[in-house]
Amino acid sequence: MPVLWIIVTILVLAAVGYVLGRQRAMSAAGGDARVLHSLPNYYGMNVVLFTVAPALLIMVTWLLVQPGLIESRVASLIPESAISEDSSLSLVMSDVRRIAEGLDTAVAEGVMTETEAGAIRAETTDVRKVLGEVGVALGSDVEATTLQASQSFRAMSASLGSWMTVVVLGIAALGLGISVLRTHKDFRARNTVEAAILALLIIASSIAILTTLGIILSMLFETRNFFTQYQWTDFFFGTTWNPSFSGRGGASELGIIPLLWGTLYISFIALLVAVPIGLFAAIYMSEYAGPKIRSVAKPLIEILAGIPTIVYGLFALITVGPLLRDYFAAPMGLGQSSSSVMTAGIVMGIMLIPFVSSLSDDIINAVPQAMRDGSLGLGATQSETIKQVVIPAALPGIVGAILLAASRAIGETMIVVLGAGAAAKLDLNPFEAMTTVTVKIVSQLTGDTDFASPETLVAFALGLTLFVITLGLNVLALYIVRKYREQYE
Amino acid sequence: MSDASLGGAAPSQPKKSSLLVQDARTKKRNAAESRFKVYGMAAVVTGILALVLLLASILSNGLSAFQQTYVTLEIELLEEKLDKSGERDLSVMRKVSTFGYAPLIATAMGKKLEENGIAIEGLSTKQAGAIISKDAPAQLRNFVLANSEVVGTTQTFELLANGRIDGYLKGRVTMETAALDKNVSPEQLLLTDALQELGTLEKRFNWSFFTNPDASGQRPEAAGLGVAILGSLYMMLVVLCLALPIGVAASIYLEEFAPKNRLTDLIEVNISNLAAVPSIVFGILGLAIFINFAGLPQSAPIVGGLVLTLMTLPTIIISTRASLKSVPPSIRDAALGIGASKMQSVFHHVLPLAAPGILTGTIIGLAQALGETAPLLLIGMVAFVREYPAGPPEGFFDPASALPVQVYNWTQRSDPAFVERASGAIIVLLVFLLIMNAIAILLRRRFERRW
Numbered sequence: 001m002p003v004l005w006i007i008v009t010i011l012v013l014a015a016v017g018y019v020l021g022r023q024r025a026m027s028a029a030g031g032d033a034r035v036l037h038s039l040p041n042y043y044g045m046n047v048v049l050f051t052v053a054p055a056l057l058i059m060v061t062w063l064l065v066q067p068g069l070i071e072s073r074v075a076s077l078i079p080e081s082a083i084s085e086d087s088s089l090s091l092v093m094s095d096v097r098r099i100a101e102g103l104d105t106a107v108a109e110g111v112m113t114e115t116e117a118g119a120i121r122a123e124t125t126d127v128r129k130v131l132g133e134v135g136v137a138l139g140s141d142v143e144a145t146t147l148q149a150s151q152s153f154r155a156m157s158a159s160l161g162s163w164m165t166v167v168v169l170g171i172a173a174l175g176l177g178i179s180v181l182r183t184h185k186d187f188r189a190r191n192t193v194e195a196a197i198l199a200l201l202i203i204a205s206s207i208a209i210l211t212t213l214g215i216i217l218s219m220l221f222e223t224r225n226f227f228t229q230y231q232w233t234d235f236f237f238g239t240t241w242n243p244s245f246s247g248r249g250g251a252s253e254l255g256i257i258p259l260l261w262g263t264l265y266i267s268f269i270a271l272l273v274a275v276p277i278g279l280f281a282a283i284y285m286s287e288y289a290g291p292k293i294r295s296v297a298k299p300l301i302e303i304l305a306g307i308p309t310i311v312y313g314l315f316a317l318i319t320v321g322p323l324l325r326d327y328f329a330a331p332m333g334l335g336q337s338s339s340s341v342m343t344a345g346i347v348m349g350i351m352l353i354p355f356v357s358s359l360s361d362d363i364i365n366a367v368p369q370a371m372r373d374g375s376l377g378l379g380a381t382q383s384e385t386i387k388q389v390v391i392p393a394a395l396p397g398i399v400g401a402i403l404l405a406a407s408r409a410i411g412e413t414m415i416v417v418l419g420a421g422a423a424a425k426l427d428l429n430p431f432e433a434m435t436t437v438t439v440k441i442v443s444q445l446t447g448d449t450d451f452a453s454p455e456t457l458v459a460f461a462l463g464l465t466l467f468v469i470t471l472g473l474n475v476l477a478l479y480i481v482r483k484y485r486e487q488y489e
Numbered sequence: 490m491s492d493a494s495l496g497g498a499a500p501s502q503p504k505k506s507s508l509l510v511q512d513a514r515t516k517k518r519n520a521a522e523s524r525f526k527v528y529g530m531a532a533v534v535t536g537i538l539a540l541v542l543l544l545a546s547i548l549s550n551g552l553s554a555f556q557q558t559y560v561t562l563e564i565e566l567l568e569e570k571l572d573k574s575g576e577r578d579l580s581v582m583r584k585v586s587t588f589g590y591a592p593l594i595a596t597a598m599g600k601k602l603e604e605n606g607i608a609i610e611g612l613s614t615k616q617a618g619a620i621i622s623k624d625a626p627a628q629l630r631n632f633v634l635a636n637s638e639v640v641g642t643t644q645t646f647e648l649l650a651n652g653r654i655d656g657y658l659k660g661r662v663t664m665e666t667a668a669l670d671k672n673v674s675p676e677q678l679l680l681t682d683a684l685q686e687l688g689t690l691e692k693r694f695n696w697s698f699f700t701n702p703d704a705s706g707q708r709p710e711a712a713g714l715g716v717a718i719l720g721s722l723y724m725m726l727v728v729l730c731l732a733l734p735i736g737v738a739a740s741i742y743l744e745e746f747a748p749k750n751r752l753t754d755l756i757e758v759n760i761s762n763l764a765a766v767p768s769i770v771f772g773i774l775g776l777a778i779f780i781n782f783a784g785l786p787q788s789a790p791i792v793g794g795l796v797l798t799l800m801t802l803p804t805i806i807i808s809t810r811a812s813l814k815s816v817p818p819s820i821r822d823a824a825l826g827i828g829a830s831k832m833q834s835v836f837h838h839v840l841p842l843a844a845p846g847i848l849t850g851t852i853i854g855l856a857q858a859l860g861e862t863a864p865l866l867l868i869g870m871v872a873f874v875r876e877y878p879a880g881p882p883e884g885f886f887d888p889a890s891a892l893p894v895q896v897y898n899w900t901q902r903s904d905p906a907f908v909e910r911a912s913g914a915i916i917v918l919l920v921f922l923l924i925m926n927a928i929a930i931l932l933r934r935r936f937e938r939r940w
Contacts, residue, residue, distance in 0.1 A: 004882065067784060194832040198746060204738035205747070208759040208806075211799050215770060218777030277532045284529025301536045304543075306926065308860025310893040311547065311915050317900055318908055319546040350539045357536070381518055383525035404765065411767020413863035414893075418900060438769050438863070445776060445867045463773040467766065474765040 003063070006165055010055050010172045014048045017176040021047030021183050028185040038190035046189040049196050050179035055172035062164045070160065074153045079145060092146060099150035100157075102131035118151055219467065222451075222460035229454045230254060235461060241424035241440070243455045254458045256465065258424040262434035266345045266420060267409035269430065273349025275402055278356025285357070286364045287386055298361075305354035309414040316347040316419030329431035337421060337433045344420035345430070348412055352405045359404065363397030363484070364390060396484040403477035407470040413438040437462050547915050553659045554913025557695035557710065558650035560621055560684065564597040566633060568641040577637045587626035594621055594629065594648070607683045612676040620677050620684075622649035624704060624711035650690060652709040652906040654681050658692050661905060698913060702875045703890065703898070709906035712899070714914055716874050720790050720889030721859060723878065727794025727885065728801055728858050733851050735798075736805030737840075743806070744813040745835050764803035771800050772864030780868060787869030788888040790878065796868060797858040804854040805847075812846025813839060845936035852929040856922050862893040870894045892918045 025043035029035040036043070071093065078092055103117045111130065112120070120127065127147055183189070227235070238255020281301060285294050321338035324346075329335045367390050375385040391398070421433025422443065444459040451457070511519070568575060570589055572582050595618030602608070602617060625648040633640060649655075653673035656662035658681070667675045684690035701713025739756075747753040775796035779785045785792050816839050824834035865871075870891055878887035890898070892914060899911040 064783075190830065194830060197832060198742075201738045201742035201746065204735045205740075205742045205756050207735055207739065207799075207802065208756055208763055211763060211774070211802075212759050214778050215766070215774045218774055218782075219770075222777060277535050280529045280532030281536055284526070284533050288526055288529055289533075297533050297537065300540060301533070304536065304540055306856070306922065307543070308862065308893055308918065308922070310860065310862045310896050311543070311919070313862075314896060314900060314911055314915055315543050315546055318550060318912070319542075350543070353536050353539070381522045383522045384518070386525070407765060407767075411769065413767070413769045414897070417863075418897070438767070441769055441773070442863065442866050445773070446869075446871055451781065460773065460777070463770055467770050470765065470767055470770075471762060474762055478761060 003059070006059065006168055007056075009169060010052055013169075013172050013176055014051045017047035017051045017180065018044035020176075020180050021045075024180055024183045025185065025187075025189070028183070036185050037188050038193075042189035042193050043183050043187070045193045046187075047176060047179045047183070049193060050175040051172050052175075053196070054175050055168050058171055059164065059168045062168070066157075066160055066164070070153060070156050073156060074149050077145075077149045077152060092149075095146055096150040096153055099127070099131070099147060100153045103150065103154060106131060118155065121147070215467065219460050219464040222457055223464050226454055226457035226461045229457065235458070239426060241435075243444070243458070252455055254454065256437070256462065258426050259435060259437045259440055259462070260465075261426050262341070262420065262424065263410055263436040263438070265341050265430070265434065266348065266416060266436060267406055269341060269345025270348035270352055270409045271402065271406060273346055274352035274356050274405060277349075278353045278405075279360055279398065281353065282357040282360035282364055283386060283390075286361050287382065287390070298358075301354050301357055303354075304350065305358070307351075309351065309412060310418075312347050312351050313414040313418035316343050316415055320347050321419060324431070332431075334429055335431040335433075337431070339419055339421040339433045340431045341420060341434050342430045344416045347419055348409055348415050351412070351415065352409060355405050355408060356401055359401035360394070360398050363394045363401065363481075366397070367393045394484075396480050400477040400481035400484065403473050403480070407473035407477070410473070411438065411466060411470050413442060417442055437466050441466070547912050547919070550909060551912025551914075551916045553661075554698060554909045554916075555695050556659070556692050557698070558655040558658050558690060558692050559647045560650050560690045561645060561647050562594070562597045562601060562621075562689070563643050563645050564593055564629065565643045566640050567593065571633060572637075572640050577640065579634065579637060582634060582637060582640075585630070587630055590626040590629045590633075591618070594618055594625055601684075601689065602680075605687055607680070607687075609676050609679050609683070612674075612680060616674060616677055617680060620651050620654045620681060622651050622708055622710045624649055624708045649710045650681075652904060654678075654690075655692075655710050656906055657681055658685070659909070661909070698910075699917070702877065703873060703895065704875075705873075706902045706904060706907075709902075709904050709910055712907070712910055714892065714895060714917060716877055717890040717892045717895035717914070718917075719878055719884075720793070720870070720874075721892045723790035723881065723885055723889065724794040724797055724891060725855055725859060726881070727791060728797045728855060729851070731794070731798040732801045732805055732854065736802050736851070736854075737809055737847060739802070740806050740809035740813060741835060741840070744810050745839070746831070760803050760806055763799075764807065767863075768800060768861055769863040769867070771796050772867030774799070775864060775868045786886055786888070788872045788874065788890075789886045790889050790891075791885040792868050793865050793870055793891060794885070796864045797861060800861065800864065801854040801858045804857060805851055808850025808853070809843070809847045812843040812850065815846065816842045842938070845932055845938075849929045849933045852925050852932070856925040856929075859921060859925070860893055860918060862891075862897055865891050865894045866897065871898055873898075892921070 022040050022044035025036055025040055026033070033040050074096060075093060078096075103112075106112050107114055107117050120130075121144065235254055235256055237257065238253060239257045240253040240255050241258045243252040243254060281297075285298055289297065317339070321340070321343040324340065324343055325336065325338040328342075329337070329340065371389050371393060372385055375389040376382070380388065416436045417439050420435060420439060422435050422439060423433050424435050424440070425432060427434065441459045441462050444456055444462075449456045570593065571585055572578075574581055595614055598618045598621065599614045625646075628648065629646065632644075632646070650658075651673070653662050653667070653670065654677065657667070657673075657678050662670070662673065662678070664675050664678060667673045667678050681690060697711075698713045699718065700715045701711060702716045703713070704711040739760075743753065743756065747756075775792055779792045779795055780787055820838050820842065821834050824838045825831070829837065870889070871894055872888060872890075874888045874890050876887070878884035878889045896911045896914045896918070899907040899914065
């Protein structure tokens with residue numbers, strides 16, 4: 001039975017259980033809800049809970065475990081000889097899966113019967129042709145062992161699948177039976193239901209931890225694989241980035257320094273644009289602007305924060321890049337490339353303006369009015385008050401905001417993919433195309449990837465480096481901002 | 490600086506300075522003051538100017554994508570070319586590829602020119618036929634296969650014009666550039682002018698931009714956003730179905746039930762950090778966990794939806810917690826006071842009151858997810874997808890594209906007509922975002938309660 005139908009069946013069972021549980025409670029109370037410990041609905045909910053939760057839990061675990069189990073069983077069926085020199089076990093296994101899918105399609109379209117699909121032999125039938133007719137194209141002719149493996153793959157998934165249906169539905173029915181029988185008028189249904197809901201809430205909130213764990217573990221695991229194939233000193237201290245793709249031969253040079261340089265250079269220019277503009281805008285809006293200007297200008301600037309980064313990327317690609325090349329770089333003889341550090345930096349700076357301005361705005365507003373009044377009362381002008389009282393008081397918060405903006409800049413992807421170029425270079429000329437860590441993650445992981453080669457795995461090491469850098473900046477920034485908030489609260 | 494002695498009796502030592510006459514230092518300070526104010530104003534204006542420039546650039550490049558050039562031709566669907574047997578057997582007719590249909594179009598174009606006496610020096614019939622899109626034979630073939638009875642008759646078709654001809658009408662291609670371009674010749678442009686005068690060739694609203702799937706790099710005129718819009722829609726459904734319940738549940742726990750302990754602290758730190766993790770890292774997570782480990786298919790909306798869910802969760806949790814916090818404690822106290830359990834007070838009273846805020850936060854989170862590109866690149870959504878995904882739920886596992894990824898895809902192609910398409914797609918994306926944000930603002934205006 002397909003998973004969807006199992007779920008539907010469980011839900012139907014649950015609905016029946018709800019009615020049964022509620023009725024049983026009511027009849028136990030002699031039709032008077034006041035005698036019950038909990039409201040009648042809770043008795044129904046209790047039955048639903050016991051029907052659905054264990055069954056679904058078992059089903060999810062089963063679905064997670066089953067593919068791995070079948071895989072290892074089938075893999076052991078494939079003899080060493082079937083794995084030729086230029087392929088690997090995983091390639092053969094993907095063939096097996098593909099043939100199994102093809103046989104499924106063939107059966108579904110009525111080209112062959114279920115028994116035929118289990119009985120055909122590569123020696124007698126041209127499986128490739130048969131499957132080709134139902135729209136499953138295979139790269140090469142099917143070997144006898146592969147076909148047998150895929151047939152046992154199918155047989156195993158089918159038998160395990162029917163077992164799962166039986167077990168899951170059995171558990172659902174069992175849960176329903178037990179919980180209905182347990183229902184009587186003094187049963188504390190509400191407490192059970194509420195405890196279950198609380199458990200759900202806790203599970204939901206721990207997803208944040210699971211996500212972080214998932215990020216760290218997946219990257220650590222692949223990074224370790226990478227470092228078994230590539231020296232970590234060459235990665236962290238190498239000054240050339242020159243991956244060679246399989247087939248061209250030769251060893252790749254995968255030094256992170258040029259990528260880091262590009263990342264930091266672009267982020268520096270972005271901050272050079274964003275910090276003064278954002279900070280002055282925040283100061284103007286919190287200290288000078290009347291409510292009218294503020295109510296117009298603040299949302300307008302914040303629109304910039306809501307625009308997706310791909311839009312900025314396109315802006316860099318089709319407008320800012322050519323503009324900078326034609327009016328600055330080319331006349332000054334600094335370069336002919338429209339994608340450059342400057343292009344990406346300026347556009348990223350624009351993206352960061354609202355980020356800096358709204359954070360600084362909040363922080364400046366949090367400075368107590370009494371401090372301003374004191375300074376103004378002593379005869380300082382407004383700008384003197386801002387420069388000598390407000391800003392120093394808000395400085396930790398502003399530094400925090402800038403750090404957050406920096407971490408955003410370092411992790412930004414689409415603007416640099418479209419605006420900065422792909423050449424890894426160690427150069428000072430801002431009109432030269434350079435590349436960043438994020439660009440290289442994208443280019444190493446898109447398209448056909450082979451998860452055994454260092455050229456692909458390096459993306460995980462780059463990702464981990466990026467994650468560690470931004471995490472460090474974020475933690476520092478959040479710490480500073482939090483510390484600062486406490487100061488005035 | 491105030492001077493209390495002013496206006497009183499003349500002091501023994503008369504002061505040199507006066508409030509009416511500014512001394513050099515005051516002048517300097519006032520100048521600094523107004524300079525500072527101007528800097529602030531300049532910063533605000535720069536920010537707004539950047540926004541205007543950004544929008545203007547996208548609009549000026551992209552608005553023309555909503556118009557497309559069509560050529561109306563009467564095409565004779567010759568029986569001996571399309572169905573030699575004359576039996577209208579579809580399996581036989583399928584064997585005629587688009588190459589069999591292309592000559593029909595060229596012939597029809599030649600006939601049209603002859604009838605109207607258009608003769609352009611140096612223009613071959615083949616070139617004249619080439620002002621029609623390379624996609625047109627496929628269009629013709631699909632039509633014939635769907636209505637086999639039309640074979641042998643003459644039908645009127647509206648065919649897409651070639652991308653360069655379309656560019657000529659939109660001012661992207663000129664006579665000078667055509668002379669240098671091997672894909673189009675000035676004679677073809679002259680023909681275009683002539684056909685336009687006849688009314689055979691015209692520019693009109695481009696509905697197929699919203700419905701067509703992507704097209705190959707050779708035929709930008711046929712490329713549309715159909716698959717991308719559908720893919721984005723599927724992903725948003727996944728995000729909505731997962732992120733909203735999980736986010737609300739997590740916030741309820743953290744805001745209403747969580748004791749102050751290590752675990753709670755850990756969760757809170759995690760959430761605030763996840764909100765600032767670069768989006769591409771989520772892409773790596775999706776690739777490693779959902780595709781390599783769990784074996785979900787590449788380019789599928791379900792994987793994209795899952796990744797975007799994880800990205801959106803912090804946003805939704807943060808805004809939900811804020812709106813839960815804004816419900817005054819008196820509501821909870823009153824509910825508890827008349828005998829509700831803690832759970833009942835939260836689910837029956839606090840949550841409904843916080844609902845508008847939660848919805849607003851969710852919509853804003855969804856808008857963020859809709860525009861996200863980088864993680865989707867890593868999970869294979871850049872693939873060239875021409876088939877529409879099936880209806881849900883199987884469609885969630887079919888390959889699809891997404892709006893922002895489609896934009897990225899088009900920027901990577903060489904034909905300049907794709908820049909127009911990409912900007913047009915951005916406009917569509919921005920309109921969706923605008924609508925979502927407008928709904929969020931309306932909800933907030935309409936239902937927000939100040940306690």
